[in-house]
Amino acid sequence: MTTIYDIAKKANVSAMTVSKVINNTGSISLKTKARIKRVMEELNYVPNQMARGLVLQQTRQLFLLITDINNPFYTTLSRGAEDAAKEKGYRLSFGNSDENIEKEGEYLEIILGNRVAGVLFSPAGDQSVSHLETLQRHKVPFVLLDREVPGIESDAVIGDSREGARRIVEHFIENGHRHIALINGSPGISSARLRHQGYIEAHKLNDLPVQESYHLAFGYGSQTDLSGIMTWLNSLNPRPTAIMAGNNVLGVEVIRAIRDSGLRVPEDISVACFDDLGPFSQISPFLTVVTQQAYEFGYLGTQLLIERIEKKDENRPFRRINLPVELVPRKSVARLGTST
Amino acid sequence: MTTIYDIAKKANVSAMTVSKVINNTGSISLKTKARIKRVMEELNYVPNQMARGLVLQQTRQLFLLITDINNPFYTTLSRGAEDAAKEKGYRLSFGNSDENIEKEGEYLEIILGNRVAGVLFSPAGDQSVSHLETLQRHKVPFVLLDREVPGIESDAVIGDSREGARRIVEHFIENGHRHIALINGSPGISSARLRHQGYIEAHKLNDLPVQESYHLAFGYGSQTDLSGIMTWLNSLNPRPTAIMAGNNVLGVEVIRAIRDSGLRVPEDISVACFDDLGPFSQISPFLTVVTQQAYEFGYLGTQLLIERIEKKDENRPFRRINLPVELVPRKSVARLGTST
DNA sequence: TTGTACGCGTTATCAT
């Protein structure tokens, strides 16, 4: 691999002069500058970022950790982060924890080992607290995305989960539903908790009883075990006429389970969920959803992160951006007769 | 940041001894080993990968470059690559070129600058040839994924695009269609070329004329310009009864365009495309597709790459894995009366 | 079993 010394030798200058050309620092005559540049081209020179990072004691490298690369919410978020990073001259690497605390820990090693400048962190859950404390100990700036973690103070971009859940439930209620179940992510995830709270609040606000058995904490990730959902569904008495799913993955799973049980959506059971299904939901706009501004999560989060990195003030107050939600009614919710 | 020297001092040994503990090399008494490990824990020590890479002159870092992070084909592929890399003890970073040759070039700088061990490369198109030649010049091993590039010899994992296209067209024909249009990616992308060829071959095999105007090269990426598709559609005479789309993104776009024109799918125009819509296509299985084994692209490609990295034999013959396709008939293709 | 000297590729500092 060609080094700065190869360039220096071939251009009859010292390595230092080459370095100055690379970084546009100091002053060099236009003539030698041009000569050095030519040699660099010739030798296909690319500065070694490892050596650079070593001596500079800093990198312009950001890391984005998401929990599910198959979820359009996170891929769209990633695009936002990518764009913001690029605008500010930072590089972005991605990692995918798969909602799994151990995988998250592995990425933590990468993050720490490579001395990245900052992390966009969507935690797998409350257990991520130790990982985040580790980041704090190492003074690695981070921004929490989509989920918060008790005990951790930080910059964050968070959606209005509680409000979104309320909207879904009230949408059901407006359509005549009284028996509304909730299949949700793990209670160890802040957004799942808030969605559960919103679900309960909407019931209370509308003088509807909350039935404990109507709530299933299933997990946000893709799972193949439909039978768990079906067992739950069949155990419910009376059978709910509507189900709210804590996210898009669950929305799809629950629809599959309903259909596998020989029932129809929405004729027998209505369904609505959090987060849209991505660019492809348009072709058969079926599932009623609460959408979030996924791109903004990434874009704004990256801006917060970079600002914190650049004014390295330990006491800079944490900032929190709240992003609104929007209900998109489609076809998976049926209107029940007022006689019900 | 704590270094190996901090550990050494606190444990009353030399830095070298610490290094040996970290890498499990040489021999050290169990006592000092335990002591050193304890100190490392205490100080939250994480080895600096930059320093390590510098002296070792190698990293166990792989890079996956995909062309569209919003496309489920590539996210599924990514999961495969991730799993394979992990099994072999490599780390994987991702980059997203967005079908854009310039963004691809930016990631090339990252790849080169960070001296990654190898690259899983899904090229934006034939123009990527210069980027691949650069990798070759720098002796960075790579595996081509999904697309090949004229003039580049390398390991590769490629799908049977030609066969897939044939299947789609024949599926149309079996359903009574005679006027079949093709909206495709850029002809500068190998898979698009092959799909076009398959489209033509299927016509010839079935004694159907190929009408030049029925072919639109639109681009694989997400574009918002539906009007181009609509203009094209309206210009066709006779109006095709079926349209094959070169990938899933185009499949969705063309359906939107058809509907925006006031026509219905499949009653007025049938549609089928390459690549499935991801985990969510199940809830309303509408679009007829040819699916590919996306996960295997990533998984097998990573295996090829790691094998090449590990037996660093310049003359190792290139290997090419061909992955089959499968037609999944759904509801977006109508059966035409035999009277037609 | 443990430690010393050196080099990996780069840049900051200071001198020329």
Place this chain on the structure above:
DNA sequence: ATGATAACGCGTACAA
């Protein structure tokens, strides 16, 4: 305008 030197954190080769 240009260059010599040291330092970043770590591992190899060799010596003790």
